[in-house]
Amino acid sequence: MKRLLSTAALLLASTSFAFAEGELQLFNWGDYTNPELLKKFEDETGIKVTLTDYDSNDTALAKVEAGGGGYDLVVPSANYVQIYVTKGLIQELDLSRLPNHANIAPEWMEVPWDPGRHYTVPWQWGSVGMAVNSDAFSGDINTSAIFLDPPEELVGKVNVHPEMNDVLSLALMYVGGEACTEDTEMLKKARDKLLEAKPKWQSMDYGMTTKLATNDVMASSYWNGAVFRARLQNDKVQFGYPKEGFPLWMDSVALLSDATNVDEAYQFLNFIMEPENAALISAFARYANGISGSDPFMPEDMSDAPEILIPQEFKAAGKFLPTCSAKAQEYYTAIWTELLK
Amino acid sequence: MATVKPKPAAKTERSTWLLTAPALVLLTVAATGPLFIMLIYSFLEPGQYGNVVWKFSTKAWFNVILQRDIFDGTLTWADAHLTILWRSVKLAMTTTVFAVLVGFPTAWFIATRTPRMRLFMLFLITIPFWTNLLIRTFAINQIIRNEGVLNSFLLWIGVIDAPIQIIYSDFAVFLGMTYVYLPLMVLPLYAAIDRFDMRLLEAAYDLYANRWQALRRVVLPIVKPGLIAGSILVFIPALGAYVTPRILGGGRNMMIGNFIDLQFGQGRNWPLGAALSVILLIFVTSMLILYVRFVNRSTDNG
Numbered sequence: 001m002k003r004l005l006s007t008a009a010l011l012l013a014s015t016s017f018a019f020a021e022g023e024l025q026l027f028n029w030g031d032y033t034n035p036e037l038l039k040k041f042e043d044e045t046g047i048k049v050t051l052t053d054y055d056s057n058d059t060a061l062a063k064v065e066a067g068g069g070g071y072d073l074v075v076p077s078a079n080y081v082q083i084y085v086t087k088g089l090i091q092e093l094d095l096s097r098l099p100n101h102a103n104i105a106p107e108w109m110e111v112p113w114d115p116g117r118h119y120t121v122p123w124q125w126g127s128v129g130m131a132v133n134s135d136a137f138s139g140d141i142n143t144s145a146i147f148l149d150p151p152e153e154l155v156g157k158v159n160v161h162p163e164m165n166d167v168l169s170l171a172l173m174y175v176g177g178e179a180c181t182e183d184t185e186m187l188k189k190a191r192d193k194l195l196e197a198k199p200k201w202q203s204m205d206y207g208m209t210t211k212l213a214t215n216d217v218m219a220s221s222y223w224n225g226a227v228f229r230a231r232l233q234n235d236k237v238q239f240g241y242p243k244e245g246f247p248l249w250m251d252s253v254a255l256l257s258d259a260t261n262v263d264e265a266y267q268f269l270n271f272i273m274e275p276e277n278a279a280l281i282s283a284f285a286r287y288a289n290g291i292s293g294s295d296p297f298m299p300e301d302m303s304d305a306p307e308i309l310i311p312q313e314f315k316a317a318g319k320f321l322p323t324c325s326a327k328a329q330e331y332y333t334a335i336w337t338e339l340l341k
Numbered sequence: 342m343a344t345v346k347p348k349p350a351a352k353t354e355r356s357t358w359l360l361t362a363p364a365l366v367l368l369t370v371a372a373t374g375p376l377f378i379m380l381i382y383s384f385l386e387p388g389q390y391g392n393v394v395w396k397f398s399t400k401a402w403f404n405v406i407l408q409r410d411i412f413d414g415t416l417t418w419a420d421a422h423l424t425i426l427w428r429s430v431k432l433a434m435t436t437t438v439f440a441v442l443v444g445f446p447t448a449w450f451i452a453t454r455t456p457r458m459r460l461f462m463l464f465l466i467t468i469p470f471w472t473n474l475l476i477r478t479f480a481i482n483q484i485i486r487n488e489g490v491l492n493s494f495l496l497w498i499g500v501i502d503a504p505i506q507i508i509y510s511d512f513a514v515f516l517g518m519t520y521v522y523l524p525l526m527v528l529p530l531y532a533a534i535d536r537f538d539m540r541l542l543e544a545a546y547d548l549y550a551n552r553w554q555a556l557r558r559v560v561l562p563i564v565k566p567g568l569i570a571g572s573i574l575v576f577i578p579a580l581g582a583y584v585t586p587r588i589l590g591g592g593r594n595m596m597i598g599n600f601i602d603l604q605f606g607q608g609r610n611w612p613l614g615a616a617l618s619v620i621l622l623i624f625v626t627s628m629l630i631l632y633v634r635f636v637n638r639s640t641d642n643g
Contacts, residue, residue: 056606056607058391059606062391065391065392083390087390162592163607164607164608165607184411184412187410187411203509203592203593204591204592205591214488215487216486216487216488217549232418273631294534296419311555312414325390329608329609330411331411333603333609334607336406336607337421337600337603337608338421341420341425
């Protein structure tokens with residue numbers, strides 16, 4: 001027993017020596033961080049990265065706000081960045097410590113949620129659109145009608161991903177409104193449309209990468225990268241961009257105000273803006289990254305993927321979701337509750 | 342017991358209190374503490390981006406029962422909340438009934454085997470506890486989905502020529518819930534049946550009882566405490582269950598658990614979530630009180 005204890009103590013001591021070079025606590029979405037990226041970072045810098053998962057912006061915000069998590073970096077979506085800034089939860093970046101900051105692609109530099117990128121650096125961005133199995137339906141898939149007015153072939157076979165903001169925004173754009181609107185006429189139209197469509201849905205679930213690939217679900221509203229991953233396993237899965245309007249999103253990395261490993265965090269932020277490393281991020285979750293010069297390092301099948309390159313004709317329909325006002329959020333929740341009751 | 346030398350009453354009592362102090366402190370701080378926080382939160386105002394604002398308000402409680410229509414401002418019953426709560430209660434009751442129907446024969450079968458066999462079978466019953474609830478639910482999902490084990494098998498032997506839609510149906514939810522909570526029914530039932538004196542059954546037959554009468558008039562009254570305990574153990578977690586209905590039912594309709602989750606997440610209305618949790622708690626507590634009353638009464642009688 002005694003020997004066991006001393007061995008354990010020795011083991012503990014040796015591991016903590018290995019970590020002595022520094023550590024970093026990354027708080028990021030689940031199934032979103034390439035392990036190879038973390039390994040490469042660890043090999044280059046000796047900094048050990050601990051990854052903690054979350055499943056929604058609200059969970060992340062609540063945990064960060066509660067404090068005591070010991071996280072250094074968090075990856076909020078565009079419409080949450082200003083909430084973090086307003087609440088003082090993330091700190092302004094010292095850009096002189098981030099030489100690779102210049103690698104941020106120009107179109108991702110002057111973004112409305114963080115003009116000039118003083119708080120966040122790009123992680124990945126993508127869109128919400130329609131995944132459709134071409135065996136089940138061969139008509140026009142570039143429309144939200146896929147789930148809001150399902151064609152006969154898809155009745156009872158459509159999934160809707162239960163992400164309140166995405167679904168309500170898609171519905172609002174479909175009936176001619178805008179995301180986060182407080183216009184009750186539009187909200188009413190969107191609600192009626194959703195209530196009318198719901199009996200034609202099969203399910204409201206996540207995990208569509210697998211379900212689309214295995215033909216368990218024939219159509220779904222979903223995120224582009226996940227649909228891309230489904231297509232790699234099942235080439236019948238197509239991705240459509242709703243012409244009535246579809247949400248764009250970007251998740252960016254921010255440095256928390258109560259971060260303890262600030263130096264390590266700066267090293268990591270600079271590291272991920274290196275084109276080669278940004279490409280590693282994309283290679284895993286299959287979304288674009290927002291760093292210029294990363295294309296040559298991307299996996300070959302991504303350079304011409306229709307899920308990643310938005311066709312010119314649909315580009316204008318893609319809209320970044322704003323941060324909804326409390327009033328709009330109340331409308332959203334009320335409609336969502338009525339939809340799922 | 343009679344041989345134990347009685348100690349002075351006061352001293353025994355004091356040492357008993359001292360000995361239970363750690364447990365009492367833990368229970369007060371770790372179990373009731375969070376409940377109090379929940380109660381307090383239900384009387385506050387929601388913050389704009391989640392969390393709460395420290396300002397007294399009864400709005401959350403008001404909203405549990407009544408709602409102002411978002412479009413025309415009229416005050417109506419919050420029928421969405423009642424619908425969701427009723428759905429959860431209904432699901433919990435159905436699950437309990439299914440668990441009894443499947444669990445009773447199972448427990449009876451186990452209790453009437455040889456001692457060695459009994460141990461082995463009880464061990465089998467506890468195996469599902471080795472893995473996480475989520476994994477078990479996904480395993481069921483894997484069996485009943487359209488291209489899953491069951492449908493592939495039926496297609497292969499030629500019984501059907503297109504997959505049967507089992508997943509995302511009410512049946513799938515009942516199946517999953519019954520499977521998940523079955524051990525909680527079988528174990529207390531087994532304990533009760535194990536103590537049952539089989540000679541009573543022989544006596545019943547000798548007195549010209551048929552099988553049904555023997556079950557109803559002799560077996561059930563004696564194993565009733567086990568039946569009630571099992572039902573409570575199944576009903577309570579089933580009431581708050583939301584992983585299983587969501588994965589197997591497709592998540593088109595919320596359970597009370599999902600609804601509470603929504604308030605703390607995307608809905609950003611923590612006070613309402615807290616108020617709903619308190620209601621759920623009251624529901625469960627009243628069930629438990631009923632149970633305790635019932636058991637006390639039946640032990641008094643016999």
